[in-house]
Amino acid sequence: MATAERFDAIVIGGGPAGYTGAIRLAQLGQRTLCVEKEDLGGVCLNWGCIPSKALIDTAHMNHKLKDLEAVGLVGMGAPRVEVAKLQAWKNSIVKKLVSGVGSLLKSNGASTVFGTARITGPNSVSVALREGGEKQYEAKAIVIATGSSTIGLPSLPFDGRTIVGAREAVSLDAIPKRLLVLGGGVIGLELGSMYQNFGAQVTVVEALPQLLTGVDKDCVAVAQRSLAKRGMTILVNHKAMGHERTKTGIAVKVVDDKGVASTIEVDVVLVAIGMAPNSKGLGLETVGITPDAKGFIATNEVGRTNVPSIYAVGDVSGAPLLAHKAFKEAVVTAEVIAGHRSAKDWKTIPAAVFTDPEIAYAGLTEEEAVRKGREVKVGRMPFAASGRAMAMRETEGFVKTVMDKSTHEILGVHIVGPRASDMISEAALGIEMGAFAEDIALTIHPHPTLGEAMMISSEHALGQATDILNR
Known part of the structure; x- marks a missing residue:
């Protein structure tokens, strides 16, 4: 067996928690390796926070431009959305930021390798390299920052075109005329309102009695009234129970809490029922780490798991699944690994x-x-x-x-x-x-x-x- 390359810290994952932690570790003088399975930047940068906001802001502008005559801008007409140009512009932002993350890692002295990591011991990691082959690494500390992935529905399996998750929803090659959003949480309402502002007829189906569960009810009421006023159909206390293909789209069966069924026909279905932590396939059982029933890895106030040399930060370590929470957790853990005093002692996460x-x-x-x-x-x-x-x-x-x-x-x-x-x-x-x-x-x-x-x-x-x- 080849000799393992030695580092002070190995960070598994190159998303918000991973690249932030790797950069901070390197800044603190730790020889650091960041292992990324797909693309640097993770969900947030590649198909979550950043690209969705680029599209959301553009959609908001599109909505406002439709009523310019009210403020004296006469004769400009309604804008026409050229989706190919819109997607190219969004992709250019993503490309620039992904490149920037790579540059920051390198400039701060952190190494990067692309491949699938598996923990083989309290201080060892094996990486199946993306270009082929496998390499062994050792470190005094291992940081798990593998993020989360979209949850699918067995009755509505993703096909990437007409039944999509959040990942595909920011890259559609056309604005759907009729969009069904399953899930009235953050992702569903953000993307649903975006496509509504681009001209889609949107229906949102939420299983619980309220949209955005846990958010201030008065705030939710204002947003819900506004979305409905613009034409969005909102069905709370409803669940999707299956679908069938038709000549003109997809017919989805929904049932309310009283058992009354109805059918909604649309062109695209967005399944936005939540995110699940990426804790499988990491070799956690090898070192005695057992995620909870939902797949989250328990940690203490500095991000340490029950194995002293292994830490977990970001989405994989529990709610809230927010990039800015991941940033801060990663910094805390990096500072602790480097021998500094630090802890997750904030009062609030906005x-x-x-x-x-x-x-x-x-x-x-x-x-x-x-x-x-x-x-x-x-x-x-x-x-x-x-x-x-x-x-x-x-x-x-x-x-x-x-x-x-x-x-x-x-x-x-x-x-x-x-x-x-x-x-x-x-x-x-x-x-x-x-x-x-x-x-x-x-x-x-x-x-x-x-x-x-x-x-x-x-x-x-x-x-x-x-x-x-x-x-």
Whole structure:
């Protein structure tokens, strides 16, 4: 057997958690190897976060351009979507960023190998190389950063063309006239609203009573009304039970919670019922690591598994399955491996849903705060009262601040409306710093901006707002 090449750390996976961890390890003087099975950047960069947002922003622009006469831009006509050009542009962004990740790894001194890794011991990894052959590696630490993959339905198997997952949905060569989305979670609603803005007739089927389970109900209600107003059909408490091919498309049978069945005929079905961790085939049983029932690998506050030399970060280590959570976990683990003090000690992980309108949130919802025994007071600033939102013609939604009634500590902030994803970072910073509503209310925000809605929402919670009526 060939002699194993020695490293300080081996990172399995080149997605957000993997490449971030490998770069940070190398920066800290660790001889590091990053093993990637497919393409650097993982789901997020290749067919998730980045390409979907490129398409979503373009679709939002397409929707707004259809009503230019309302603001005096007459005679421009509705835009025509050239899908081939759209896809080429999206792919150019992906290519540039993937190349950038490779350059960052190399420039920081981390090595990269492409192939399928398997853990063969607490300090050893075997890699079946993409170009053929196999190589052995050893390291004092192994980091599992293998991410997650889309979940399919046995009754609607993926064919890559008419029954697709999120991966294929960002690369369709035509805008479907009729799209059925199975799953009213983040992925389903983001891609569904995107195709709706491109002109598709969209139907969303969700098995649970509410879209976006776990998200603030008031925010969800605004987004749901907006999507329905634009023509989206939304069926909650419904499940898909099978399909058949027809001369004009795919007929999908759906059943509601009372057992009433109906058939929906469409051109494309997007199965968006969630993501599952990529923990199979890694050789975990060899070292005594047993994932939970859902496939997630348990870790402690520094990302270490029950095997001291093996760590897990990102999606494979558990919810929330968010790239920015993966980034931070990877940095913590890298610093610990390099001998530094670090831990996962954050108070909140903000999240954004890139529907139209957007939703973003940090901290507790009203319901969560009450369940934890807190007496709360809520402040709101509706975008309908924002001069900046009016000027943008995007007045749906609000900023909602949840504070402790007695101490005024900010417990959570929930936003639905324009650029919610860009605004939520202020809330996350406030919660991390233990801010009170007064801290936000007394901070001068520039006018006229969307961001000042954060200030006014805090003022409203305190009963001090001058831009809207206090309760």
